[in-house]
Amino acid sequence: MTSILAALFTPSGQQGGGMSVFIIQIALFVGIFYFLLIRPQRLQQKKHKELLESLQRGDQVVTSGGVVGEVIHIKDAQVTLKSGESRLVIVRSSIQSITNRIAGDVKEAPKEIKPA
Numbered sequence: 001m002t003s004i005l006a007a008l009f010t011p012s013g014q015q016g017g018g019m020s021v022f023i024i025q026i027a028l029f030v031g032i033f034y035f036l037l038i039r040p041q042r043l044q045q046k047k048h049k050e051l052l053e054s055l056q057r058g059d060q061v062v063t064s065g066g067v068v069g070e071v072i073h074i075k076d077a078q079v080t081l082k083s084g085e086s087r088l089v090i091v092r093s094s095i096q097s098i099t100n101r102i103a104g105d106v107k108e109a110p111k112e113i114k115p116a
Contacts, residue, residue: 060099
């Protein structure tokens with residue numbers, strides 16, 4: 001371990017590790033890049049895919065364009081929303097979040113105990 005640190009911090013006039021130090025630096029750069037950018041993005045994509053798979057009729061959703069509506073029909077790649085007095089057919093992947101579900105599909109929350 002000390003030889004690696006010595007090779008990393010040798011003055012430029014002295015002979016260092018050369019190519020092995022360069023490879024270690026590139027590997028560290030790729031590792032940091034993976035854990036800070038690639039992995040979190042994949043986790044976010046996985047959560048969004050699960051959200052789209054759990055979509056049901058009656059769900060209140062928000063699209064990526066900011067349209068709020070209720071799901072009234074679901075096809076493979078298209079969803080029909082009722083927003084106000086209009087009906088919109090949108091691409092399923094443009095749904096950003098589900099704001100609330102109809103009462104029958106929501107898991108029952110634990111009841112709060114109120115003091116007597």
